[in-house]
Amino acid sequence: MINEEQKDLLKEYMNVFVGKAASLLSEMANQRVLLHVPEVEILSMEDGNDWELPTDRLFKYGHIVSSTMKFGYDFSGRALLIFPASKAKLLVDACLGEFDTRDLQSVCSDLEDTDFDVLKEISNVILNCVIGEFGNMLGVKLEFSLPDVELIFVSEEEQKLYLKNSVHIMIFYTAFTLAETKVDGVIVIALSVNSLNMLISKIDALLGELND
Amino acid sequence: MKILIADDSAFVRKVLTKTLNTHYENAQIISCVNGQEAYDQFVAQKPDLLITDLLMPVMTGQELIRKLMSDGYKINTIVISADIQSRTKEELDALGIKALLNKPLTSASLNALVDLIRGYEND
Amino acid sequence: MTSIPIDIFNKLSIGLILVDKKQKIFVWNHWMENKTQLQAESVFGKQFSEVCPKFKELNYKKMIDTVIETGQGRFLSGALHGPFFDYLPSEAALTIQNLQIEQIILEDRELILIQVNDITSQYHTVHQMKSFIKNLEVENEEIRQAESEAREMAIHDELTGLPNRINFINHLKEIVKSQNSRYYNTAVIFLDIDDFKNINDTYGHLVGDTLLKMTAKRLKAAVHSTDFVARLSGDEFTLLLYAISSKDHVTAVANRIMAQFMNPFDINGLKISVTCSFGISMFPFDGTDAVSLLHKADTALYRVKNNKKSGYQFY
Numbered sequence: 001m002i003n004e005e006q007k008d009l010l011k012e013y014m015n016v017f018v019g020k021a022a023s024l025l026s027e028m029a030n031q032r033v034l035l036h037v038p039e040v041e042i043l044s045m046e047d048g049n050d051w052e053l054p055t056d057r058l059f060k061y062g063h064i065v066s067s068t069m070k071f072g073y074d075f076s077g078r079a080l081l082i083f084p085a086s087k088a089k090l091l092v093d094a095c096l097g098e099f100d101t102r103d104l105q106s107v108c109s110d111l112e113d114t115d116f117d118v119l120k121e122i123s124n125v126i127l128n129c130v131i132g133e134f135g136n137m138l139g140v141k142l143e144f145s146l147p148d149v150e151l152i153f154v155s156e157e158e159q160k161l162y163l164k165n166s167v168h169i170m171i172f173y174t175a176f177t178l179a180e181t182k183v184d185g186v187i188v189i190a191l192s193v194n195s196l197n198m199l200i201s202k203i204d205a206l207l208g209e210l211n212d
Numbered sequence: 213m214k215i216l217i218a219d220d221s222a223f224v225r226k227v228l229t230k231t232l233n234t235h236y237e238n239a240q241i242i243s244c245v246n247g248q249e250a251y252d253q254f255v256a257q258k259p260d261l262l263i264t265d266l267l268m269p270v271m272t273g274q275e276l277i278r279k280l281m282s283d284g285y286k287i288n289t290i291v292i293s294a295d296i297q298s299r300t301k302e303e304l305d306a307l308g309i310k311a312l313l314n315k316p317l318t319s320a321s322l323n324a325l326v327d328l329i330r331g332y333e334n335d
Numbered sequence: 336m337t338s339i340p341i342d343i344f345n346k347l348s349i350g351l352i353l354v355d356k357k358q359k360i361f362v363w364n365h366w367m368e369n370k371t372q373l374q375a376e377s378v379f380g381k382q383f384s385e386v387c388p389k390f391k392e393l394n395y396k397k398m399i400d401t402v403i404e405t406g407q408g409r410f411l412s413g414a415l416h417g418p419f420f421d422y423l424p425s426e427a428a429l430t431i432q433n434l435q436i437e438q439i440i441l442e443d444r445e446l447i448l449i450q451v452n453d454i455t456s457q458y459h460t461v462h463q464m465k466s467f468i469k470n471l472e473v474e475n476e477e478i479r480q481a482e483s484e485a486r487e488m489a490i491h492d493e494l495t496g497l498p499n500r501i502n503f504i505n506h507l508k509e510i511v512k513s514q515n516s517r518y519y520n521t522a523v524i525f526l527d528i529d530d531f532k533n534i535n536d537t538y539g540h541l542v543g544d545t546l547l548k549m550t551a552k553r554l555k556a557a558v559h560s561t562d563f564v565a566r567l568s569g570d571e572f573t574l575l576l577y578a579i580s581s582k583d584h585v586t587a588v589a590n591r592i593m594a595q596f597m598n599p600f601d602i603n604g605l606k607i608s609v610t611c612s613f614g615i616s617m618f619p620f621d622g623t624d625a626v627s628l629l630h631k632a633d634t635a636l637y638r639v640k641n642n643k644k645s646g647y648q649f650y
Binding site: 027028113114115117120121124128132142143144145146147 | 394405406407408409410411412413414415431433435437454457458461
């Protein structure tokens with residue numbers, strides 16, 4: 001579907017996009033934030049069935065926090081920001097300015113309703129930035145929804161997230177570093193055929209410029 | 213002139229190598245994928261100029277610069293990074309780098325890079 | 336704008352504000368009126384930042400500008416930003432209002448919709464519940480502790496801290512009933528301090544009490560840490576020695592007990608020498624029920640007393 005060269009360029013652009021998101025997050029958390037995408041994976045489903053995203057590639061089983069946002073018009077799809085619930089609390093505390101030597105194994109009942117609000121805001125900022133930048137790169141205007149934040153328990157038997165009606169999935173393995181703490185997360189962008197084609201065309205155009 | 217490039221993105225390494233080779237035919241370009249490799253290569257080859265990213269696996273750009281400086285090397289460094297936070301800029305200023313270019317690399321920023329290097333060549 | 340169903344706006348339990356691209360207010364619903372005490376007519380045409388001063392700050396200004404430029408929606412959590420509208424400074428930390436800022440198109444105009452969701456009371460109810468539950472848990476724990484302490488006190492002698500008579504009898508009953516091989520061959524020792532009444536009469540009860548406390552310590556020192564030492568009453572003590580391998584084994588311990596009384600007791604400068612006497616019975620050799628074992632140990636003690644000198648005797 002996409003070759004190494006195209007993947008490299010995509011990864012590089014994504015790093016720039018999350019770099020900007022990191023800057024915004026750093027203002028919120030009032031400390032240094034680094035966002036780095038060392039790895040990209042692209043998965044394709046041939047016949048447009050409901051997608052079962054194998055989360056065991058992403059995390060061991062347990063609680064995860066998932067924020068989903070829809071974006072649309074010419075370039076459309078869904079973007080998800082996912083990370084382990086225990087680390088989610090760290091993210092929230094960093095933004096609230098509460099540093100806690102809390103045990104990283106603490107149960108998810110420690111995430112309060114207001115924590116979910118903060119997570120909603122954090123995902124809103126990051127996903128808006130990333131998708132907005134894709135929009136800029138493609139030269140299209142996008143419409144965005146606000147993210148829905150869920151706490152999901154992924155059991156050993158059932159490590160799947162369901163993504164309806166998506167054909168192509170780009171998985172960006174993202175490492176967030178807040179001050180000295182590292183949180184591994186994933187940004188998943190699910191695209192329709194047309195949207196992926198649009199993206200690939202743009203990538204090819206950019207590569208073409210390079211090879212001139 | 214020997215130039216050492218460090219970036220974990222194959223795309224960036226390619227773009228930089230191509231640009232530098234185009235403008236400096238006689239330059240020797242050493243390409244590295246992370247900070248550790250860059251350090252080892254720097255010590256072995258002693259390049260005139262270091263062009264590095266910040267976020268790299270194994271050893272970051274900042275760690276690389278610090279290590280070389282504490283080893284006593286005088287280095288000319290240009291940093292190319294997606295990180296635009298002011299804290300980072302302050303950190304780099306304190307490390308005494310020559311210039312900071314932001315990603316993404318556009319033709320404008322590549323031209324700026326070429327001009328910068330021309331400036332050092334003449335020193 | 337007459338096509339907009341104003342009634343619905345005014346019935347909502349969230350704040351609803353519509354501003355134009357220049358951020359001038361032209362819809363301000365009842366909820367906002369109630370919250371801020373500002374009537375809709377008085378705010379129409381005003382800049383949003385005038386009624387919400389937080390948005391005068393640069394980074395907040397940028398947020399609305401971004402919504403206008405890009406069409407992206409922005410969510411602001413009260414937990415992170417603090418309250419936006421009408422709160423008492425002293426209650427700022429307690430007020431939670433979430434803001435949602437989005438672009439909408441109405442009759443071909445690009446407008447900004449701002450929703451204000453005040454969750455202060457829900458948040459507090461949840462918090463109160465959690466506090467309440469936590470307090471219940473703490474109280475429960477305290478009660479359990481108190482009960483446990485009371486139980487302990489009921490079966491221990493207050494003066495020496497040793498198990499008391501009831502405790503000892505129950506323990507001995509358990510042992511004779513038990514199938515546990517550890518208890519086979521247990522020695523029961525019934526001990527008292529010779530002429531204790533005299534000491535009390537001569538030196539007074541305070542000294543007597545101290546002597547008893549020190550005796551308890553010395554007895555414990557003579558036996559294994561897993562053996563059982565109890566105070567029955569007055570100057571009467573009992574000991575249970577477990578896992579006895581032979582009569583010689585018991586003799587050795589008995590001698591150790593005697594040795595404990597070789598040195599005088601130093602009480603407030605007074606050096607008081609005492610001796611003890613005790614009788615020994617063996618389970619299961621001398622009996623298989625608690626009462627008869629104790630009785631036999633007591634009988635053995637009686638024989639020691641009759642010989643008019645301190646020491647010990649097997650039944």
